[in-house]
Amino acid sequence: MADSAQAQKLVYLVTGGCGFLGEHVVRMLLQREPRLGELRVFDRHLGPWLEELKTGPVRVTAIQGDVTEAHEVAAAVAGAHVVIHTAGLVDVFGRASPETIHEVNVQGTRNVIEACVQTGTRFLVYTSSMEVVGPNTKGHPFYRGNEDTLYEAVHRHPYPCSKALAERLVLEANGREVHGGLPLVTCALRPTGIYGEGHQIMRDFYRQGLRLGGWLFRAIPASVEHGRVYVGNVAWMHVLAARELERRAALMGGQVYFCYDGSPYKSYEDFNMEFLGPCGLQLVGARPLLPYWLLVFLAALNALLQWLLRPLVLYAPLLNPYTLAVANTTFTVSTNKAQRHFGYEPLFSWEDSRTRTILWVQAAGSSAQ
Ligand SMILES: NC(=O)C1=CN([C@@H]2O[C@H](COP(=O)(O)OP(=O)(O)OC[C@H]3O[C@@H](n4cnc5c(N)ncnc54)[C@H](O)[C@@H]3O)[C@@H](O)[C@H]2O)C=CC1
Numbered sequence: 001m002a003d004s005a006q007a008q009k010l011v012y013l014v015t016g017g018c019g020f021l022g023e024h025v026v027r028m029l030l031q032r033e034p035r036l037g038e039l040r041v042f043d044r045h046l047g048p049w050l051e052e053l054k055t056g057p058v059r060v061t062a063i064q065g066d067v068t069e070a071h072e073v074a075a076a077v078a079g080a081h082v083v084i085h086t087a088g089l090v091d092v093f094g095r096a097s098p099e100t101i102h103e104v105n106v107q108g109t110r111n112v113i114e115a116c117v118q119t120g121t122r123f124l125v126y127t128s129s130m131e132v133v134g135p136n137t138k139g140h141p142f143y144r145g146n147e148d149t150l151y152e153a154v155h156r157h158p159y160p161c162s163k164a165l166a167e168r169l170v171l172e173a174n175g176r177e178v179h180g181g182l183p184l185v186t187c188a189l190r191p192t193g194i195y196g197e198g199h200q201i202m203r204d205f206y207r208q209g210l211r212l213g214g215w216l217f218r219a220i221p222a223s224v225e226h227g228r229v230y231v232g233n234v235a236w237m238h239v240l241a242a243r244e245l246e247r248r249a250a251l252m253g254g255q256v257y258f259c260y261d262g263s264p265y266k267s268y269e270d271f272n273m274e275f276l277g278p279c280g281l282q283l284v285g286a287r288p289l290l291p292y293w294l295l296v297f298l299a300a301l302n303a304l305l306q307w308l309l310r311p312l313v314l315y316a317p318l319l320n321p322y323t324l325a326v327a328n329t330t331f332t333v334s335t336n337k338a339q340r341h342f343g344y345e346p347l348f349s350w351e352d353s354r355t356r357t358i359l360w361v362q363a364a365g366s367s368a369q
């Protein structure tokens with residue numbers, strides 16, 4: 001009996017395990033995966049919080065490494081049963097070059113897949129993104145869509161291009177023979193905009209509001225809806241998908257799943273106010289204060305300034321033509337595919353997700369001053 005319990009213990013590897021989502025996946029695995037024997041956390045930058053996890057019953061191994069280095073990835077993957085690949089360069093602001101984004105997101109994912117094949121790891125869950133689908137460059141709304149909704153996915157920006165290519169690599173790798181002769185089983189999860197504890201853009205909006213005396217100014221019409229999802233639920237979906245991939249390989253292998261929960265559909269700004277409001281900020285204007293053509297002009301000006309200043313300094317404001325287009329296009333998801341395929345139900349209610357996020361914003365905002 002003791003032997004069979006021992007035999008069931010699994011080794012998990014989380015790439016990007018020190019990022020916003022990755023940290024939640026790591027903590028969720030430790031709390032909710034009973035078969036976990038060893039947890040490897042692979043990241044370019046390791047967080048000091050990992051140390052406190054090393055005192056628990058599960059062996060936690062911190063690995064500083066770069067997904068673009070194939071040998072580092074292969075060494076980390078060797079002997080793992082399951083890989084959750086969340087590492088990625090999330091940049092829609094022009095901080096990194098298109099080449100770097102491609103290298104990390106596409107070549108990094110290729111390295112993870114090849115490492116699984118070479119070392120005999122059979123189960124791979126990839127964190128994709130809604131951006132693989134849209135919004136497209138034409139600004140078409142995606143309204144209450146699901147995984148089968150027809151939508152013209154047209155990408156030009158390096159980030160969605162890289163996520164789309166990487167997702168395709170992961171899905172095409174499903175069924176490949178890994179070392180030892182068994183097939184690789186893969187799936188991809190597509191979060192919409194994630195919020196929750198650790199969300200840096202939310203913290204930046206809070207600090208900006210504090211600097212402006214408690215005011216934020218509406219730029220996007222309230223009628224433009226965004227689907228958002230709480231980070232704890234995204235992490236939970238990763239844990240469940242990873243757990244069920246073996247048992248439901250035929251159903252789940254090669255599949256994509258949007259990440260969803262009960263968060264309300266609202267405009268990006270109104271949704272943020274669910275947290276920033278209780279922290280004392282106010283959103284001014286029932287309608288956008290600036291005409292849209294002026295925002296388009298300012299976004300284009302920011303892009304020009306970024307290009308002109310690049311040799312001297314990195315100028316990467318939140319507003320650029322791409323972020324404006326995303327913020328100004330409805331993208332909402334309504335699906336139950338993950339529930340049907342592997343029994344996913346959100347672990348955190350909307351009220352819970354909201355309260356946790358508010359507490360974090362309050363703490364993060366005050367520690368910043
Ligand atoms: N934040 C969001 O709203 C959404 C994020 N995603 C995806 O979720 C994943 C995680 O995103 P976040 O947690 O938001 O980003 P994040 O930037 O907080 O986390 C990414 C982690 O990957 C690590 N990383 C980056 N380059 C690396 C490299 N070359 N080698 C090893 N580690 C590296 C970073 O150090 C960081 O810890 C990404 O794949 C992203 O594309 C998908 C949809 C929405």
Ligand SMILES: C[C@@H](CO)CCC[C@@H](C)[C@H]1CC[C@H]2[C@@H]3[C@H](O)CC4=CC(=O)CC[C@]4(C)[C@H]3CC[C@]12C
Nearest residue numbers: 090092129131192193219268318319323324326327
């Ligand atoms: C025009 C500004 C006025 O307040 C608001 C600008 C907000 C933007 C910075 C964000 C609006 C929508 C966000 C993106 C969206 O949530 C989908 C995403 C998915 C990902 O995989 C990565 C992050 C992001 C692209 C996210 C980035 C920030 C926004 C563009």
